Amino acid sequence: MFKALQKPVYMMGMGGRRGGGGGGGGGGTTPPSGGRTFSYISSPTSVSAQMNGSTTMANGSTISTWYFSNGGGFNGDRTVPSPVIEANQGETVQVTLSSMMEHTIHFHGLDVDQQNDGVPTTSFAVGGMGNPNSYTYTFLAPHAGTYHYHCHVDTVLHYEMGMYGTVIIRPPNGSTTEAWAGGPAFNKEYVWQFHTFDSSWHSGGGGMGGGGMGGSSGPNTTRHSPNYFMINGRDGNNLNSDSTVAISAGAGQKVLVRGVHSGYQPAMVKMGGLVFDVIASDGRPLPSAISATEWLMAPGERYDLLVTMPSSGQRTATVDYYDIRLGRVLGTASTTITVT
Amino acid sequence: MQRREFLKSGLMGSAVFAVSGLTAMTPKTAHAATVNINMTAEGTFKTLVDGTSVYVWQFNQSNGSGPGTLTSGLVVNEGDTVNVTVTNNLDRAINFVVPGITGTTPSVSPGSNRTYSFTASSAGSYFYTDTVNGEIGKAMGLTGPLVVNASGNRLYSGGPSFDRQYTLALNELDDRLNSAIYNGQSYDMANYEPNYFFVNGMSYPDTSNDADTVVAMNTGEDVAIRFINTGCITNPQHFHGYHVNIASRNRTPETSMGEKDTVLVNLDECVDVILPVIQPGVYPLHTHYVPGVTANGTYANGALIIMSAA
Numbered sequence: 001m002f003k004a005l006q007k008p009v010y011m012m013g014m015g016g017r018r019g020g021g022g023g024g025g026g027g028g029t030t031p032p033s034g035g036r037t038f039s040y041i042s043s044p045t046s047v048s049a050q051m052n053g054s055t056t057m058a059n060g061s062t063i064s065t066w067y068f069s070n071g072g073g074f075n076g077d078r079t080v081p082s083p084v085i086e087a088n089q090g091e092t093v094q095v096t097l098s099s100m101m102e103h104t105i106h107f108h109g110l111d112v113d114q115q116n117d118g119v120p121t122t123s124f125a126v127g128g129m130g131n132p133n134s135y136t137y138t139f140l141a142p143h144a145g146t147y148h149y150h151c152h153v154d155t156v157l158h159y160e161m162g163m164y165g166t167v168i169i170r171p172p173n174g175s176t177t178e179a180w181a182g183g184p185a186f187n188k189e190y191v192w193q194f195h196t197f198d199s200s201w202h203s204g205g206g207g208m209g210g211g212g213m214g215g216s217s218g219p220n221t222t223r224h225s226p227n228y229f230m231i232n233g234r235d236g237n238n239l240n241s242d243s244t245v246a247i248s249a250g251a252g253q254k255v256l257v258r259g260v261h262s263g264y265q266p267a268m269v270k271m272g273g274l275v276f277d278v279i280a281s282d283g284r285p286l287p288s289a290i291s292a293t294e295w296l297m298a299p300g301e302r303y304d305l306l307v308t309m310p311s312s313g314q315r316t317a318t319v320d321y322y323d324i325r326l327g328r329v330l331g332t333a334s335t336t337i338t339v340t
Numbered sequence: 341m342q343r344r345e346f347l348k349s350g351l352m353g354s355a356v357f358a359v360s361g362l363t364a365m366t367p368k369t370a371h372a373a374t375v376n377i378n379m380t381a382e383g384t385f386k387t388l389v390d391g392t393s394v395y396v397w398q399f400n401q402s403n404g405s406g407p408g409t410l411t412s413g414l415v416v417n418e419g420d421t422v423n424v425t426v427t428n429n430l431d432r433a434i435n436f437v438v439p440g441i442t443g444t445t446p447s448v449s450p451g452s453n454r455t456y457s458f459t460a461s462s463a464g465s466y467f468y469t470d471t472v473n474g475e476i477g478k479a480m481g482l483t484g485p486l487v488v489n490a491s492g493n494r495l496y497s498g499g500p501s502f503d504r505q506y507t508l509a510l511n512e513l514d515d516r517l518n519s520a521i522y523n524g525q526s527y528d529m530a531n532y533e534p535n536y537f538f539v540n541g542m543s544y545p546d547t548s549n550d551a552d553t554v555v556a557m558n559t560g561e562d563v564a565i566r567f568i569n570t571g572c573i574t575n576p577q578h579f580h581g582y583h584v585n586i587a588s589r590n591r592t593p594e595t596s597m598g599e600k601d602t603v604l605v606n607l608d609e610c611v612d613v614i615l616p617v618i619q620p621g622v623y624p625l626h627t628h629y630v631p632g633v634t635a636n637g638t639y640a641n642g643a644l645i646i647m648s649a650a
Contacts, residue, residue, distance in 0.1 A: 108578070109601040114621030117580055121640075122622045156630040156639045222637035223533045264629055266574055266604075282583065284598035298576035300602035300628030324573045324629055325532065325607065 028071035029083050034176035035188040038244045039076045043087035049099035053079035057228055058236025064202045066161035075244050080233040081193045082165030089144045089172045098134040099127030105137055108148035109283050112139040118152045125153055141169045144180035145283030146258040146302040156221050160201050164262040166191050184279055184306055186256040188249045195263040196226030196321055224264045229321050229331035239335040247337040249309045257305040261297045265321040265330060270294045271307055272315025272337050280304040314338045372419035378402040379412055382429040388536055389543035390635045394515050395522035397480040407507050407552035408540025412484040418463040427453040434470040434477060438486060439608060447472045463490035464591035465566040465610035475529050475572055479517055483570035485509040495564055500587050500614045502564035506555050510605060511571030512537040532572055537632040537642035544644040555647040563615045567605040575605040581623035584613040602628055620649045
């Protein structure tokens with residue numbers, strides 16, 4: 001017997017976009033350990049929704065951001081992306097969201113149930129009139145791999161503003177040197193989150209960002225014309241000196257790059273001509289690893305790339321962001337691959 | 341027939357476009373049929389989800405229609421001979437091409453009609469469109485889905501089986517193009533940046549009220565979903581609640597990927613997936629090019645549909 005379809009109730013966020021800050025943060029992120037090149041938080045954990053952030057681009061411009069905070073964002077040193085959340089395969093993951101304004105967390109790819117899916121029209125929002133100010137998202141994580149989380153309120157804007165992050169599910173024993181139980185081993189690990197900014201959607205520098213209170217309609221989100229091309233929230237020359245992006249490892253070492261597409265334009269990833277193995281996607285191993293020198297990732301997808309460092313030298317990795325018809329490259333993020 | 345009764349009757353397994361009038365029974369024998377279709381290529385006004393009215397082109401099928409609000413759509417059985425008689429009521433020559441079946445076909449002039457014949461030799465998902473006008477025909481809406489059913493509830497002979505199947509035709513429009521065509525001006529597809537997005541001709545929330553477009557299913561089933569890109573942009577479809585197995589891309593079996601929660605439906609691509617229904621609940625399925633979930637910038641009015649598992 002079919003469950004009666006819920007008549008979608010469009011939430012009060014329609015059209016009107018609000019600014020405003022969130023609740024308090026958590027205890028801060030755990031510094032990189034093992035082969036990680038990024039700090040992280042471990043389930044059970046808490047984040048708060050913040051709407052008063054900013055980030056500085058390579059050309060000196062300040063872009064306003066919204067983000068999930070645990071006392072710091074990605075790597076504890078920037079608002080965008082939000083912190084990496086880790087848990088072990090087989091455990092019950094718990095992430096508590098606190099928010100004063102309406103936000104949710106959708107755990108993208110974790111196949112959570114309806115109650116915990118973070119979609120307001122099929123469940124509820126956190127924060128705002130009539131909603132709880134906090135909620136603990138709870139779900140099982142049966143597959144080790146790379147996943148994604150992001151706000152699902154007025155998604156087109158909140159996602160762009162920076163409310164997104166990565167979830168890593170470790171093998172059952174919590175190993176940080178094995179992609180899944182019995183899977184490929186690696187020495188060093190990067191998270192590369194792909195995202196572009198259209199600065200016109202961020203309505204200028206710090207503060208409220210997209211739109212004010214009450215009847216303001218917020219930025220025009222009809223078309224997305226990116227002017228900043230990033231990896232892990234950094235762009236331009238800043239990518240070469242960012243320890244979470246620039247790949248450096250010893251000759252012959254295995255480097256796992258968890259590619260998370262959290263943007264709007266398809267991205268072609270190249271590792272400076274090095275052949276890499278695509279070993280998993282969307283939290284599932286591939287039947288057999290695919291060897292490639294370039295790989296296209298579409299919005300929402302994840303691909304885990306295993307790079308074997310050559311014997312010496314430095315190369316330039318590139319991420320070309322294409323228009324949505326795959327006709328031309330709109331902009332490129334590049335960084336270095338250095339054998340130490 | 342009400343959706344609920346149709347599902348109970350057991351016909352759901354092989355019928356697509358269940359409510360729109362053109363159904364196909366599970367083929368019991370290898371006996372191929374001849375299917376005769378009449379379509380008129382015409383201009384009309386489409387009312388969009390925000391109340392805007394836009395000039396579009398469409399194939400208007402006199403004996404049947406497509407899923408959702410699509411005015412044409414074909415469901416045939418493998419081996420059928422299909423004769424589509426197109427009457428051209430537009431102001432310019434067009435043709436009728438099925439990528440993967442026909443090659444280039446001759447055009448039909450305004451005011452004339454032509455019968456396009458082909459044999460649906462291989463089961464799978466296809467689309468038809470006009471190619472005389474470059475991509476303009478497709479972008480203006482002169483497209484439709486074609487489903488060629490294999491015998492038994494399988495996507496192709498020896499392929500994955502399903503308990504029920506759905507067709508989701510994806511497209512979009514850039515109203516600057518429609519306006520230019522309506523006003524007799526030229527338009528360069530290099531400038532194409534759509535601002536309205538559709539599944540089976542509709543934008544959310546209308547998609548959630550359409551029996552062809554709500555993916556209704558039962559926990560424990562395997563559900564086939566045919567993504568047919570009849571538009572002009574890449575379309576990364578993200579499933580909440582579930583992972584799916586990609587069965588084929590443009591009728592070529594897919595063997596290199598594991599389960600996916602986000603499936604790129606590329607330009608001119610038909611991607612068939614099998615969804616194992618691992619849990620009950622109501623979940624969205626939508627493009628992760630999230631501006632594609634807007635109508636002229638207003639969120640949650642685009643290519644988003646609802647899946648509902650009992």
